[in-house]
Amino acid sequence: MEQPEKMFRYIQKTKIKNHIRDMQVRLISVTAPLIQVDNQQLSPEGLIAYCARVSSPRQETLDYEKLLSYCIAHRHWSVFEMVDMSVEIVTSRAISPQILRHKSFQFQEFSQRYAEAQEIERYQPRRQDSKNRQNSLDDLDDATKQWFDKAQERIGSIALEQYKSALEKGIAKECARVLLPLGTQTKLYMKGSVRSWIHYLEVRTDKSTQQEHQEIAIAIKKIFMEQFPVTAAALGWR
Numbered sequence: 001m002e003q004p005e006k007m008f009r010y011i012q013k014t015k016i017k018n019h020i021r022d023m024q025v026r027l028i029s030v031t032a033p034l035i036q037v038d039n040q041q042l043s044p045e046g047l048i049a050y051c052a053r054v055s056s057p058r059q060e061t062l063d064y065e066k067l068l069s070y071c072i073a074h075r076h077w078s079v080f081e082m083v084d085m086s087v088e089i090v091t092s093r094a095i096s097p098q099i100l101r102h103k104s105f106q107f108q109e110f111s112q113r114y115a116e117a118q119e120i121e122r123y124q125p126r127r128q129d130s131k132n133r134q135n136s137l138d139d140l141d142d143a144t145k146q147w148f149d150k151a152q153e154r155i156g157s158i159a160l161e162q163y164k165s166a167l168e169k170g171i172a173k174e175c176a177r178v179l180l181p182l183g184t185q186t187k188l189y190m191k192g193s194v195r196s197w198i199h200y201l202e203v204r205t206d207k208s209t210q211q212e213h214q215e216i217a218i219a220i221k222k223i224f225m226e227q228f229p230v231t232a233a234a235l236g237w238r
């Protein structure tokens with residue numbers, strides 16, 4: 001163990017955060033169409049429609065509300081692969097593996113092999129649902145919540161302190177990281193087609209998804225609805 005003074009310094013440097021306050025989602029990019037129709041730059045949704053009309057004599061039609069609704073109603077999903085959106089997500093290592101399972105996306109994630117982990121997120125506890133293993137309930141008493149909060153703070157402080165000691169002893173980051181808990185913060189870039197986002201958002205805003213992941217999906221859905229308002233309306237997303 002470190003000397004108390006040194007340990008205190010580490011604990012002072014330790015950043016343990018509440019995930020709700022810190023959960024961050026940011027729009028990074030959306031496909032920018034280069035072609036024009038009637039001297040107007042196509043919007044990303046306009047490009048989806050333009051590509052969907054590849055076999056139509058009216059490919060230059062600007063209106064696309066009915067077409068995108070028709071494509072969704074008839075599961076003509078490939079047209080929604082013509083446009084991509086990328087977001088930046090800051091979350092914990094407890095959630096990032098769930099996000100990474102969505103194999104149709106492309107990712108870049110913060111590497112704990114090359115860079116030093118800095119922060120540990122703190123979560124609000126919920127009670128395990130005894131009937132549904134995928135569910136948790138927000139009805140824990142205050143004493144239990146406080147206990148869990150303290151437990152996270154204690155574990156986080158010790159883990160970061162030991163992790164930093166390991167680095168100081170020259171232990172490689174890729175080895176030292178085994179000392180870190182799942183609450184350790186990470187950052188990801190997630191790029192996918194509108195098609196992939198539609199299905200990701202349907203699944204991950206659903207109650208069956210862990211709350212902390214749901215909150216990320218809800219934030220991304222808000223971005224999606226701003227970027228793709230016609231598609232979102234056709235999906236019945238309000």
Ligand SMILES: Cc1cc2nc3c(=O)[nH]c(=O)nc-3n(C[C@H](O)[C@H](O)[C@H](O)COP(=O)(O)OP(=O)(O)OC[C@H]3O[C@@H](n4cnc5c(N)ncnc54)[C@H](O)[C@@H]3O)c2cc1C
Pocket residue numbers: 077101102103104105134195196197199200203204208209
């Ligand atoms: C509640 C929940 C519990 C889970 N539990 C486990 C578990 O216990 N163990 C485990 O290993 N994994 C689990 N998973 C992960 C799950 O099995 C998938 O691996 C994960 O959700 C990624 O989905 P995906 O393979 O469809 O990938 P995605 O990248 O989301 O989709 C793959 C492709 O399928 C398309 N697609 C998806 N849905 C549709 C649709 N409805 N219609 C048309 N096209 C569609 C997408 O557009 C994309 O092109 C769980 C997921 C959830 C939501």
